[in-house]
Amino acid sequence: MNNITIKDVAKETGLSTATVSYAINGKKSLPEETLKIVFDAIEKLGYVKNYSASSLAGNTSNLIGVVIPQTEPGKAMVFENPFYSEILSSIEYNARQKGYHVIVSGTNADEKYFNLANQRNLDGIIIIGVYSADFYEGLKKSNIPIVLVDSYLNTHNYDLVKLDDYLGGYKATRYLIDHGHKKIAFISGTLKEGGVNVARFDGYKKALEEAGITFSQDLILTGTIDFESGKTLAQRMIETMDNTAVFCTADIMAIGILKKLNEMKISVPDDMSVIGFDNLNIANYCTPGLTTIGQDIFKKGQKAVDLLYKAIKSDESKKVNEIILPIDIVERESVRSI
């Protein structure tokens, strides 16, 4: 308590608090000498900036918010899908390198989030996934820089980073076709407008069409993006289809499929080929290893932070940046040729 403040540094150096502040924030170019004096004193006294004060006075909080979808409104366990913990980890790391702290909040992503943004005077927000129109409207009221991750819904012209999901869907399906499969099921989370699943679905259909395979709605199954839903849909798949392969748009669901098939004594890949999407760590952990469409989640987080940082720093220049990260097939053991 009774902390070292900028005043103490001023006293110690014989300079004014203004000069100390200028030195710390590098907003005015001060002579080398002055800088050294200030930084020496800071070092000596062990001064650290009080962000509450700085945020109040200057309207920069060095705090960024990350919005992550929740399975159910108001619930915990935002991280049941490891994709989110992996990307959050990357965001936190990259933000830290730039001097920002991260507030994750399971706040229902509705108008309410706008409150958090104001209460904490967030410098920027990274939004992962797709939300209701209300949510974006609410945020629009503030002028906080925003970066969208994995969203095709961008009526507000925010910066965004995503994958070529269409290509991913295409490649996954094509990979199965190249391995001789013709009856290929498609399992995913809800086909929500603006979400990644729709794009992946389109890629799936394109690959089918290109190979002269007739698309059938009977091979399509959707649920929620979690392990249990994967299990449930796997069972339904076995009961209602005679497919030889399945493309599942989320590894966490694909793992559920693997598990259920194993329980049903259906061998992967001997009796059924499975390909996922994400290349989560668990795709590597499970047995058989899951062949999947790999994305670089660390880089995704990094790019999101980079874009946000630029937007925060440059206020103006509202040209929209869109970064599309590459995807690749990661071959493991869950697909076989027939």
Next chain:
Amino acid sequence: MNNITIKDVAKETGLSTATVSYAINGKKSLPEETLKIVFDAIEKLGYVKNYSASSLAGNTSNLIGVVIPQTEPGKAMVFENPFYSEILSSIEYNARQKGYHVIVSGTNADEKYFNLANQRNLDGIIIIGVYSADFYEGLKKSNIPIVLVDSYLNTHNYDLVKLDDYLGGYKATRYLIDHGHKKIAFISGTLKEGGVNVARFDGYKKALEEAGITFSQDLILTGTIDFESGKTLAQRMIETMDNTAVFCTADIMAIGILKKLNEMKISVPDDMSVIGFDNLNIANYCTPGLTTIGQDIFKKGQKAVDLLYKAIKSDESKKVNEIILPIDIVERESVRSI
């Protein structure tokens, strides 16, 4: 921008900012009428509290910090072990219910963390795992309430929540013994003083002793708590021991063991029985399902928040609280009788 402030509310209601503040914070008991007037105005104007200002003026930030161990100093990917994302999720959720936001930071848990605590004026800190003496020293300087999770190193008398790790180690080993195993390997992360592994190790030895089985150092292997290390140690285990079962003190490592054994064509549980610790989601995802010592991670996070909240609110009354959560065996398919 140009936000609604307490002043606007004061103007709207014809009261002073002091009264509005009192109403919001409920620190003085105001007449029902006044409260209603204030809250109606707040509702009408859409006022939200500016936490920066509140933190500056009042020294309560409604912000809590969570310290999570890092595999390597300064690195990202704090969440390679899903245990951390699971407990963080619980902490965030429970903190939110009480009106707190959470800052996770991969800050190296050294003296530096003290800076974060000051910069952000944290109301409290939850520390998961065991750190260097420096770290605790640094924190001691502030008077911020702290709750330790999974630590036996408590020279500073902080509140803490943990498991009966000794009992867990005992039960796991006993379970294997009851299934006819006598040569039981022990695999864990570093046996760091004050950490959970030491306690689990003691439980392991106790069970052995009780069953009249001679302890052998040759059956002990330690590494880092991650998937890859699990794989590596599994190989070493197979090459150097003739055990029939292994107790691994972390599911994430046990999953690595399962994977490597599968690669080596050693069947679990036919050729080798494996029991883990944690009951992570992935213990359920993998095949065969991992039998493990289950802990309630959600509750662990919840209790940590509860203790912290009490400590924040009650300033005084420095009696140390210690909560020990129960553990249980979760039976799946990775252990067989011999």
Next chain:
DNA sequence: CTGAAAGCGCTTACAG
């Protein structure tokens, strides 16, 4: 190149 001073939006003794 540097400083005096106002102000950011709250909280809280203190007075009435």
Next chain:
DNA sequence: CTGAAAGCGCTTACAG
């Protein structure tokens, strides 16, 4: 029961 006012620790025009 309510209000005037000081103060928390910064930042930033403005002046010199």
